[in-house]
Amino acid sequence: MNPTATAVRAGVRRGVIELRNTFTNAQDLWNYFFPTAVLLVAMFFMRGSTVPGTDFSLGARALPSTIGMGLIFGGLLGLSQQLIVDREDGTLLRAKATPKGMLGYLIGKIVLISAVSLIGVVLQLTPGLFFLDGIRLGDAGAWLTLAWVVPLGLVATLPLGAVIGSLIENPRNMGLVVLPIFGLIALSGIFYPINGLPGWLQGVAQVFPVYWLGLGMRSALLPADLAAVELGGSWRHLETLGVLGAWAVLGLVLAPVVLRRMARRESGSRVAARRERAMQRVG
């Protein structure tokens, strides 16, 4: 029996069990559904406004954009938060104490976060279809685009999430990551086109994956003529592939190094020390 293959299989099962555990936990369900509900309500009220220069619903434009944003949240914040929590409660040390346990742990997390993200896509898309017009799901091209944008988005963000989760030890410092991401979302044309922003701000937005995931999702789900109101007047698939691909490569290079360093430093006394600190925060 090959230990690596065994750990990979155990990791996949781990992801499935964690998925079941998380979807039977009221707190987790609330965390998944509440933001989705808020976004849907926002889109409901935006549905009457139009994208500038067109008669297309602004709410319908926001639907694919926010789905792209959701992938960023899931991959980057979801994974990093889980890593931080799992380090604090000893889950990671447990994985380290198990033969090939870290491999199983990581695969489990990737399966879990990917599944949660995909379920999130469906949860948001399905109700949106009922009150937003112009989303093209019947089109084979739409599915084809989704089939590469969504996985690429996850590959671009999951390793970065692992890096962030490894570097941040104190859950309180998550704000350091969350606030810039919210800033980026405001810049990245998720809710409103950024054609009106100064050129240098548009430039900043286009360095990061949020903009490109939003664009990629719009290119999949919106009618082709909406491309005209994007920057450069096109869906820019090649550029999307290039920028998201570059982030994926960066993350995949960094993540193993940072993860290994983080795991090497884990020990019982570190977990105990973190617990002490957590107790002080609560108490």
Add this chain to the structure above:
Amino acid sequence: MTAVELPGAVASPHPPDEDLVLDVRDLRMRYGTVDVLHGVDLTARRGEVLALLGPNGAGKTTTIEILEGFRLRSAGSVRVLGVDPGRGDERWRARIGVVLQSWRDHGKWRVRDLLAHLGDFYAPYATDRIPRPWPTDDLLDTVGLTPHAGKRVHQLSGGQRRRLDVAVGIVGRPELLFLDEPTVGFDPAARREFHELVHRLADLDETTILLTTHDLDEAEKLADRILILAGGRIIADGSPDELSRRVAGDAEIRWTRDGERFVHATADATGFLRDLLREHGDRVQELEVRRASLEDAYITLVHEEESGLRAGRAARVWQQGSER
């Protein structure tokens, strides 16, 4: 036993080296400029139960974490199951079980799911002698968690949670098990069951066990050999009886005579009793002789070590004392 290093002690019935599960020589650890371990020597044979005692801050945790492979040592030679734990691979990892104090993990998991899942990782490391992992139902039964198998981990009581930690520690049928204060939070019944489990692991499965505890009564019940770590070195190494005898303390004798209660401390308990009974005969009632206990030995040894450190010299004397 540290005596193994003394030339005169070679003839003692020490096992061949392959039976040495733990073999630590002159282990040193320095954090920054602070020396935490000043040359720890310890060995353990297969199936032996060792209790590592010592005051807080003596270096117990550091020592164990080095042996577990979770921390790199500064100097010294360490062999755990014949392997340097700083370079232990996954095959080595599979032969070791770790039960720490501070697990709070996997709260959303069901007990049975968790044990089955973690057990899966050990299957490729099964040998002819040791089938791995421990079958889940059998393991649940062994640690007394069968009635709680379907519960989520965060619903367990403190004692049940601890038993789960032990179950996870042994799911891979380790040849060497580290137990860090295993019975904190146990009620007396759970404690006794746990002690039976430890005996079973050591006697039937030949698991070598290194446990830390502050409960001297527990150490006396469980351990074949007790190591006292103080001031960064092993200051005593021997069976509970040997340690108690080493401290030449007075025995305490209590009795009642004509309804009156007496207590007398003496080095020569036998002589005193002979005289007492000759003089008062049957009027001596409720007679009790208490030799120096492990606790007395522990307190004395640690105190000597600490005051010796202050004086700056006696420490060596005790070190040699422990090597007999």
